[in-house]
Amino acid sequence: MSKKAATRSRERDPAATRQRLIDAAVRLMLKQGFAGTSVDQICAEAGLTKGSFFHHFESKEALAEAAVAWWGRMGSSLYAAAWENTSAGPLERLHQMLDIMSGFTRREGEDCVCMVGMMSQELAATHPAMQAACGRELQHWTDQVARLLTEAREQLQPVTDFDPEEVAWFLNSLWQGSMLVGKASGSQALIRANLQLARDFVDGLFANPPVLPVVHQPS
Amino acid sequence: MSKKAATRSRERDPAATRQRLIDAAVRLMLKQGFAGTSVDQICAEAGLTKGSFFHHFESKEALAEAAVAWWGRMGSSLYAAAWENTSAGPLERLHQMLDIMSGFTRREGEDCVCMVGMMSQELAATHPAMQAACGRELQHWTDQVARLLTEAREQLQPVTDFDPEEVAWFLNSLWQGSMLVGKASGSQALIRANLQLARDFVDGLFANPPVLPVVHQPS
DNA sequence: TGTTACATACCAACCGGTTTGTATGTCCAA
DNA sequence: TTGGACATACAAACCGGTTGGTATGTAACA
Secondary structure (H helix, E strand, O other), X not given: OOOOOOOOOOOOOXXXXXXXXXXXXXXXXXXXXXXXXOHHHHHHHXXXXXXXXXXXXXXXXXXXXXXXXXXXXXXXXXXXXXXXXXXXXXXXXXXXXHHHHHHHOOOOOOOOOOHHHHHHHHHOXXXXXXHHHHHHHHHHHHHHHHHHHHHHHHHOOEOOOOOHHHHHHHHHHHHXXXXXXXXXXXXXXXXXXXXXXXXXXXXXXXXXXXXXXXXXXXX | OOOOOOOOXXXXXXXXXXXXXXXHHHHHHHHHOOOOOOHHHHHHHHOOOHHHHHHHOOOHHHHHHHHHHHHHHHHHHHHHHHHOOOOOOHHHHHHHHHHHHHHHOOOOOOXXXXXXXXXXXXXXXXXXXXXXXXXXXXXXXHHHHXXXXXXXXXXXXXXXXXXXXXXXXXXXXXXXXXXXXXXXXXXXHHHHHHHHHHHHHHHHOEOOOXXXXXXXXXX
């Protein structure tokens, strides 16, 4: 039978279609938020119709949750170059991670924003499932950073002792807040400046590598 | 022709009515966001009708802008105890400010959230007027903190030189991010831990008051 | 002081458009 | 021929905002 590959219109590829919906949702919701983005808009952006939408997702919120999960996987794969870099020490890997984050601010025509922070801010108080989904993603990021900090604390000389998980949450919060403030200020440079201070903060936890010039107090 | 003035005697107090609308908007939008809150809901919460709403505000966005401005004034008045405390040194005033912020996490039954961060996250990318309004509030907070840091830098001995405005933005971002992450994690204690680290960070800028125990590196 | 004139404050009903979600149909591959 | 993948059409509720009206405060003037 002739395959008749020239099948008019649309390829049938449910996984890809589902991903098209997720991509569209991410693109639109990062800009307009959850409530500010309609299902019709998402369908138009994905080049699909509403029937298809509700075939793949049982609700708009379900799609947003899938989008947050996808965002988390995507992020982890981007951070992996730093997180799983076995040929570098823990502090160096933290530096690499901060460089990756800084790189997010330098993409032409693309804002440095986060789907998790966006959905969390808007929906955490009213949509428990979404709060849980965002909490999971933030926890995962924090776990990875805490792991590196723990390693660093074992291998290097901490100036004062610290709780790796606490510091990791500190960095996560700074990162989320930087993107938020950068948005209101319209300045990605502000985000980079914060990341530089974060690097100084992390380095300052350890006496070892970048020895700070100690200023003797005269008085 | 008795007019029958059995008028339901609603108080006629335009300023108070306007404020009732602002209060209602703040209460609802802090929880549900801007797009997730309808004008009808706001009117119901304020005990008014839509006609009255649009007499005082020309649009829902105009009310949200007024609410952000009110939130800023409210915040400034709460921080004033620290910011304008002439009987304390700059570093002590920064400590007092952090204590005030920490106090926001301890209010019974009330989440530690920020109208400016909320509106900024949701609307900055699509509503230029709102982005500007939020940017102004964040800038004002930063200015006050930078002022204290500048004073502290003059009076105390900075370990290494720093840019007060940069550090102020760092603290502002951390604060906003802490509220965001605290929301997703459902933990106000997380916010307090971040504020403690922020205090350590600020103290660490100066060699003077809380001398850090220096660990000599053996290797 | 009493009356008239007008602006402000507020209300109830309504409007066109948009919302999420459904019901149903069609096409195609297995 | 059966079932998944998608499209079309539709509905009930809800949206932000408008309209036309009434009640009330204020001020000029008789």
